[in-house]
Amino acid sequence: MMTMTKIAFGCAVxxxxxxxxxxxxxxxxxxxxxxxxxxxxEVTSKDYDxxxxxxxxTRSVRKHALVVGEKExxxxxxxxxxxxxxxxxxxxxxxxxxxxxxxxxxxxxxxVISVADDAFWTGLKAVELxxxxxxxxxxxxxxxRDGNLEMRRADFSKFTVSEGSMSFAPRIQLELNTEIxxxxxxxxxxxxxxxxxxxxxKGGNVCTVMPTPFMARVxxxxxxxxxxxxxxxxxxxxxxxxxxxxxxxxxxxxxRGAVVIEVPKRAAEDYALKTRDVxxxxxxxxxxxxxxxEDPDYGHVMLEGLATRGHFAGDKVRMKILREGxxxxxxxxxxxxxxxxxxxxxxxxxxxxxxxxxxxLVFQPLHQQYLRGWGDDWRRRAPxxxxxATSEGPTKERPTVVILSQVLPDPINVGYQEVRNLVxxxxxxxxxxxxxxxxxxxxxxxxxxxxxxxxxxxxLRRLLLDSGDLEASTARVLKRYGIPSASVIH
Numbered sequence: 126m127m128t129m130t131k132i133a134f135g136c137a138v139x140x141x142x143x144x145x146x147x148x149x150x151x152x153x154x155x156x157x158x159x160x161x162x163x164x165x166x167e168v169t170s171k172d173y174d175x176x177x178x179x180x181x182x183t184r185s186v187r188k189h190a191l192v193v194g195e196k197e198x199x200x201x202x203x204x205x206x207x208x209x210x211x212x213x214x215x216x217x218x219x220x221x222x223x224x225x226x227x228x229x230x231x232x233x234x235x236x237v238i239s240v241a242d243d244a245f246w247t248g249l250k251a252v253e254l255x256x257x258x259x260x261x262x263x264x265x266x267x268x269x270r271d272g273n274l275e276m277r278r279a280d281f282s283k284f285t286v287s288e289g290s291m292s293f294a295p296r297i298q299l300e301l302n303t304e305i306x307x308x309x310x311x312x313x314x315x316x317x318x319x320x321x322x323x324x325x326x327k328g329g330n331v332c333t334v335m336p337t338p339f340m341a342r343v344x345x346x347x348x349x350x351x352x353x354x355x356x357x358x359x360x361x362x363x364x365x366x367x368x369x370x371x372x373x374x375x376x377x378x379x380x381r382g383a384v385v386i387e388v389p390k391r392a393a394e395d396y397a398l399k400t401r402d403v404x405x406x407x408x409x410x411x412x413x414x415x416x417x418x419e420d421p422d423y424g425h426v427m428l429e430g431l432a433t434r435g436h437f438a439g440d441k442v443r444m445k446i447l448r449e450g451x452x453x454x455x456x457x458x459x460x461x462x463x464x465x466x467x468x469x470x471x472x473x474x475x476x477x478x479x480x481x482x483x484x485x486l487v488f489q490p491l492h493q494q495y496l497r498g499w500g501d502d503w504r505r506r507a508p509x510x511x512x513x514a515t516s517e518g519p520t521k522e523r524p525t526v527v528i529l530s531q532v533l534p535d536p537i538n539v540g541y542q543e544v545r546n547l548v549x550x551x552x553x554x555x556x557x558x559x560x561x562x563x564x565x566x567x568x569x570x571x572x573x574x575x576x577x578x579x580x581x582x583x584x585l586r587r588l589l590l591d592s593g594d595l596e597a598s599t600a601r602v603l604k605r606y607g608i609p610s611a612s613v614i615h
Contacts, residue, residue: 156274157267157274157276158250159252159267159274159313159315160216160217160274161192161215161216161248161249161250162191162192162249162250162251162252163189163190163191163192163252163267163269163274163313164189164190164191164192164198164213164214164215164249165187165188165189165190165213165214165215165217165269166187166188166189166190166198166200166211166212166213166224166238166311167185167186167187167211167212167213167214167221168185168186168187168188168204168205168208168210168211169183169184169185169208169209169210169211170183170184170185170186170204170205170206170207170208170209171183171207171209171477172184172207173207173477173478175478175489175494175495175498176495176498176530176531178477178478178479178480178489178613179480179608179609179610179613181477183209186204186310187310188200188201188203188204188310188311189267189268189269189310189311189312189313189323190213190238190311191252191254191313191320191323192249192250192251192252193251193252193254193344194251195251196239196240196246197227197237197238197239197251198213198224198237198238198239198240199235199236199237199238199340199344200235200236200238200311200323201234201235201236201290201311201323201325201335202229202230202231202233202234202235202236202291203234203290203291203309203311203325205226205229205236206229206231206472206474206475207474207475208226210223211223211224211225211226211238212224213238213240213245215245215248215249217269217270217271217272217273217274218272222240222242222244222245223240223241223242224238224239224240225238225239225240225241226238227239228347230343230347230352230354230355231291231292231472231474232289232291232292232294232354232355232462233289233292233343233354233355234289234290234291234292234325234335235340235343235344237344237347252320253319253320254320254337254338254340254341254344255316255319255320255321255337255338256337256338256341257321257338257422258284258299258316258321258322258336258337258338258422258423259316259317259321260281260284260423260424261281261316262280262281263278263279263280263281264278264279264280264281264301264314264315264316264321265277265278265279265314265315265316266278266279266301266303266305266308266312266313266314266315266324266332267312267313267314267315268308268310268312276315277303277305278303279301279302279303279305279314279332280301280302280303281299281301281302282300282301282302282331283300283424284297284298284299284300284420284423284424284426285297285298285299285300285426285427286298286426286427286429286430287333289325290325290326290333291472292355292462292471293357293462293471294355294356294357294432294433294462295357295427295429295430295432295433296335296339296355296430296433297336297339297420297423297426297430297433297434298325298333298334298335298336299314299321299322299333299334299335299336300331300332300333300334301314301331301332301334302330302331302332303330303332304330305332306327307327308324308327308332309324309325309326309327309332309333310324311323311324311325312324314334320337321334321336321337322334322335322336322337322340323335323337323340338422339433342435346437352437353437353438353439353461354437354438354461354462354463355432355433355437355438355461355462356432356433356436356437356438356439356440356459356460356461356462357429357432357433357459357460357462358428358429358432358457358459359389359460360385360387360388360389360398361385361386361387361388362383362384362385362386362404362416362428363383363384363386363416364383364384364414364415364416365380365381365382365383365384365403365414365416366380366414366415368380370384371403371414374401374403374447374450375447375449375450376403376447380414381405381411381412381413381414382403382404382405382412382413382414382447383403383404383412383416383428384401384402384403384404385398385399385400385401385402385403385404386400386401387400388400389518390518391518391519397444397455397456397457397458398444398446398455398457399448401448402446402447402448403446403447403448404428404444404445404446405445405446405447405452406443406444406445407428407431407442407443407444407445408431408434408435408442408443408444409443410428410431412428413425416428418430418431420434432459436459437459438459438460438461438462439458439459439461440458440459441456441457441458441459442456442457442458442459443455443456443457444456444457466519467518467519468514468515468517468518468519468523468524468525468526469491469492469493469496469514469515469526470492470493471492471493472492472493472494473492473494476615477613477615478613479560479612479613479614479615480530480560480612480613481560481563481564481611481612481614482533482599482602482603482608482611482612483567483575483590483595483599483611484535484537484538484590484594484595484598484599484602485532485533485534485535485537485538485598485599485602486529486532486533486538486541486577486588486590487529487530487531487532487533488527488528488529488530488549488560488563489527489528489530489560490525490526490527490528490559490560491511491514491525491526491527491528491548493515495530496511496512496515508546510546510548510580510582511528511546511548514526514548522556522558523558524558524559525558525559526548527548527549527557527558527559527560527563528546528547528548528549529544529545529546529547529549529577529579529588530545530546531545531546532544532545533602533605533606535598535601535602535605536598537590537591537594537595537598538590538598541588544585544588547579547580547584547585548579548580549563549577549578549579549580550578550579550580551566551577551578552566552567552575552576552577552578553566553567553569553570553571553575553576554571554576555569560612560614561614564612564614567595570592573591573592573593574589574590574591574592575589575590575591575592575595576588576589577589577590599611
């Protein structure tokens, strides 16, 4: 009986604490004040099929946005690419208002939305983004559901440094444990009644959150007109855990530091780092043998986080390194995170997919969005030669990769119908670096025949097409397969 009394008393105390927290954040009518600061966003966008790049299906998603200033909403950049219609709704129900994406940065994963209709802003209040994210055991997640602002609890897991949802540039992120389903749609996360982040993804019971200190810093720089984009460390390093390696590199004292094992192939002669350099300190933070540093706000996290901790692209980062047994201080300039500098871009945003159809042969520039058509495990399931290209960098002679993705059957290409995913090297003796080169090369057949060559190692090295029937064949293919245009080239 005494045990049951203690349990009941404990439950009552816990309920009172939770109620106290809720009441402290509630308005006089018992409703959450965040009902006036959290809105529903509906985004309709083109959802391209990169295996059939001429198709233009659309999809609509609903997510959340926060009122952060005068006629200004902020949300994650996810699903804002290639958008055709954006609408917003306040208080979880009622009228929808047309909205406009004023600014978006996919690497930072942030977008700013505005609404021209003054009626929308009536009754809405800007919310302050917290400058800190406390390390505590419990958080609250807000979301509109069935016209009500739902508040659910989530437990702290850890702070981590990882790539963004739409970028290869690492940054600090908060991980929460929760059984709530369907998260990752920019739901606000609260701690002590303050907004400390927006959700960006959910996998299993782990919800990843973008912290508000990062958001606020980017938004402030954008507002001031001095946001150059995110920077990142473009060298490869490994943890200094091997005693033999540290001894060979003459690292004095206790095991520490991260060893630079690769610098970019395109690096200039004056690149600040060299292979076998040992990173001892970055921005004044000592680097331990795990390749971590101790952040005063987030604890032990990976050194990659220092590229976006108080820095943007173009900033100089102070590094203390050990080079050939001697300590040296250098200034490392952060390169800008940019998809276009990769041989196979991770993403291509706000552009219609490029392609060229010639006699049923479909040519496309290769990028990772095409490879992701093989699913989440595309690095293992997609054709090896295509995946291997992701490890290579662009050169002047080969800035992009063009592939023959498939062959749409037609009398002109009989015998080639099963050919697909071959890397194009040359057409009619002309090296093909992009679709424009291909388009020009097809204007100059040799002796009435188009000679199409593929890179060594592919199962087919050469393909021949009758140039006299190419135009008529292409027209037949476009009509038969409902393709609106023979090419889309930017």
